[in-house]
Amino acid sequence: LDNAMAWARPDFLLVNGTNVFLYPEGRSLDFPATVTVTTHPGWQVVTSMHSGGAPRTYREANYHDLVDMPFFIGRMDVDSAQISGKWTRFASYPAGSFQGRMRDSLAKRISRVIPAESAVLGETPWDTYSILMIFDASFGGGSALEHQSSHVGVYTPFLGTPGADTILTSITAHEIFHAWNVKRLRPADLVPYRYSASQPTTWLWVSEGITDYYADVALARAGVLDSTAFINAMLSNMQTVGAAPPTALEDASLSTWIHPKDGSGYIYYPKGSLTGFMLDIMIRDASDNARSLDGVMRELYQSTYKRGRGFTGAEWWATVRQAAGGRDFAEFNARYVDGRDPYPWATVLPLAGLRYVVDSVQQARLGISSNADSTGVHVMEVTAGGVAEAAGVHVGDQLISVGGVQVQNAAWATRFRQLYDGKVGVDVPITVRRAGQTVSLMGKSRTVPVANERIEFDRNASPRAVRIRNGIIRGS
Template sequence: MKQHLSAPHYRIDARQRHAHLYEVTLTIPAPAAQQEVSLPVWIPGSYLVREFSKNLQQLQARQKGRRVAIQQLDKCRWQVASQAGSALELRYEVYAFDNSVRTAWLDSQRGFFNGTSLCLRVHGQEGLPHQITVESPDDSWRAATALTALKADRRGFGLYQAADYDELVDSPFELGDFWQASFSACGVEHQIVVAGAPASFDSARLLRDTQQICETAIRFWHPEVDPAKPAASGVPHQRYVFMLNVVDDNYGGLEHRASTALICGRRDLPRLGETRTPEGYTTLLGLICHEYFHTWNVKRLRPAELARYDYTQENYTQLLWFFEGFTSYYDDLLLRRAGLIDDAAYLRLLNKALNQVLQAPGRLVQSVAEASFDAWVKYYRQDENTANATISYYTKGSLVALCLDLTLRAQGKSLDQALRAVWQRCSGGPMSEADFAQVLNEVSGRDFGPELKAWVHGVADLPVQALLEKTGVRWHDDPAQPAQALGLRVTENGSIQIKAVLRGGLAEKAGMAAGDEWLGLEVAAKSGTQGWRLSKLDDLALYAGPTKRATALVARDRRLLRLPLKLPAQATTVRLAIEQAALVKAWLGGDPTPGPASLGAPVSVPAAAPETKAQGPQSPRKTGARLAKKASTPSK
């Protein structure tokens, strides 16, 4: 690729690491008169206006060696009093102290940034090639990105080029003294970069497992791929980069067209000498699979409303149940097809998603289509009433996919075929719900309109139990935990803090509220009333015994309240189990997939992962429980 002389050019300087400031110089070779620039207010894939301009400071402009006036037009746009034709230079700083996947970070140990946080958009020139030079702040640091290098040194620092502004801001950079390795999947080059890993990190295992995931995903979308050929025909990327930031305790990921930014806890990494697959590592593999599946399902195949991003405001669509929900269905399913988990492990993961939906009263209030549209104001702005008012398009969307898949399989078809047909119908580009409905009809030979109306646009419970039982899965009703039986979500750390009160539950009927501290319980006994101090909900059965009514002692706004509480007689939670192994295997096996013996070229693995210094302070968790990646809390 040749250097484009009229392309906007960004120079990124990370020397002010201790101040957490990136210094950015934007050169516009051919500006317009009164050139307008802006910084995005959101990043595609994370549906919340985050106001990235709040971190931009010291904006200055020069043209022909002189300072040029700048007028701020609104929260994210500026107009430069420039003349047309002469090169214009803008300089500014960006504060970077959000250790997540969605913005930017810089300290003495590590740097990371998305272009949406650092790169001003040059209005009128978005379609031109864009260039970016990233300078090295330290001889021990390296740089990684999916962008095409025009002139980069052996450590990855130097000049890169993007086809346009969209590609530039969809290609994050990882900077620092990280571990890295590469492998080939179906002839496609892949790179893994891991920052912050401890000495116990089993890098070879992560590399092998990620390779299997990539092979399985590529062959899912492109079953015609010939593993004997040097490059997979039709695969939309010829190089892909996984960027994994390892911290004390966090979880999440954000997809990009040829890369992904991931974050996980150190305890979730595979460890040297460990042969089992801990739950945390399974969750990490599911995250890797989820974001890689997005390479097709949302980065290319995407809602028609998002065919062109508007970086200045919300971009609404009712299709996140398809793009996030279906991806959530296939992330764990492809782990099973890749041989990284077995049938029982897959059902345990499905069991979690199922109970998360069934235990959310909001599922009877909001459809997944509505939840998709409301992501900007509800899903990414959760509070104590979220479980009562909304439903996750991740979890319920994955169950919609499950129901469609099992319904199609009963006819000798599959959702696999439908997704590949949508990819072909829409040429791997923008799609509508009508496109998907038409494909379902063509694949199955019947109208799926009633199912889509009920499952996607309705609020009735999905027919999951009946469909699973026809597929060889037994549905058990087990006794529920005390919090579920009472209709509560709590934290327990020496005391019981009420985080949410679920609609219609016993706790709501007693008058409990979010923010209460549940201190104790009074129950009637032969000797009179007994009072007990509670430290965890499991104590209820111990102190209440067979009684059906008690008095809850709670503290609210430093007032002590006595609330009449009916104790739960019986509540249940769902437990799935394999009843007919052959039927389950036929479902979970899907289309034939390659076994481990045929997984591409040999893996290149460095001898060991380096020890790393401690990370800086962590941002607040954005994903909730680490092992519940499809819970109702945002994962991006």
């Protein structure tokens, strides 16, 4: 399944315009187009394309708009609601795959998220927004692709279950914010769209990363995430970035086109989000919370998109500088966007009444690398000097149990650490399967120092810092 392609099943058709509608080479793309859908009477058609005045007839004023309006055609579940004075459609395929309480929950959450996002840019720019969802058991995870008044998502059914629904809401919030940031407000490198050649840009950290930031911000302002969950989302991004090779944001932004193999691909999402978070704090601190990154996005939206063009790097930093009361961000850009310096959380977070804390804890480790497959969990490497080596574990052994914990998948390690963290010299019974035989071994527990990172709300924060923190989370 591919949300960027056009494909069909016996009861369904996904149409992406760039795959279906041809354009005349060498001629202007500013020509009107009409699309008529002829299909089974009982099937439904969902698109954000404007009505053409006749049943199942649609029109757009130019080729760019024509190909940016995907269609769902077939048997599916469809609901509509007015949000921020505009219609929002929820369409899911296959019929019956996403219903009941979870569907209602997503609709209620999005009814709060859209107003929070609209408030950042100052308008709701569509006539109708279509949330187009495909659920398929063969698909792992979730993937969505933005369009100017809709998005197409393909998801594992697990994301439509209790406990995973916040992930689905987050993806949806991200894609909806793209209706402003990328589909309308976008770097000059991407204006106008070209269909015959790639358009690399070093600004995906804004287009994708800051979109990710505002998805989390909107979830917090909409009450989907509480303040602790929002801060933990920022912490998760910090940990993701910390585990990746040091990579300049401008370089990372090009990974969509060059596909690096060093683990830095797509790091512009979490690192770009963190850059937005840091800029938001610094702008609010410089203005005593009178201005923010919200204002930067809104000003650029008005001064570039509304005038039919994209923003340049000089315009981005000039708008940031103006919002921060004239503060120069040249060093910031050189160190944290064009450079690879670690972010200064120890000095930036206190400006928002937050503390970055790193504790060293003694964590139990068995001393192996393992791999789980359909036959079980197998030892791939044994660390010298570890518990497993001393007990006699071999590469190739299948783990059956460790310390009384049954080993059925990768989750066993978490339970093992819960039982043995902080304990040294305690017996650790280990059962393995080796050459068709069950072998019982015994080791002695050991621990290693591990950094435990967290972000805390500073109880001694100044009133100014508290205003900044509340301004980010509440939108004030």
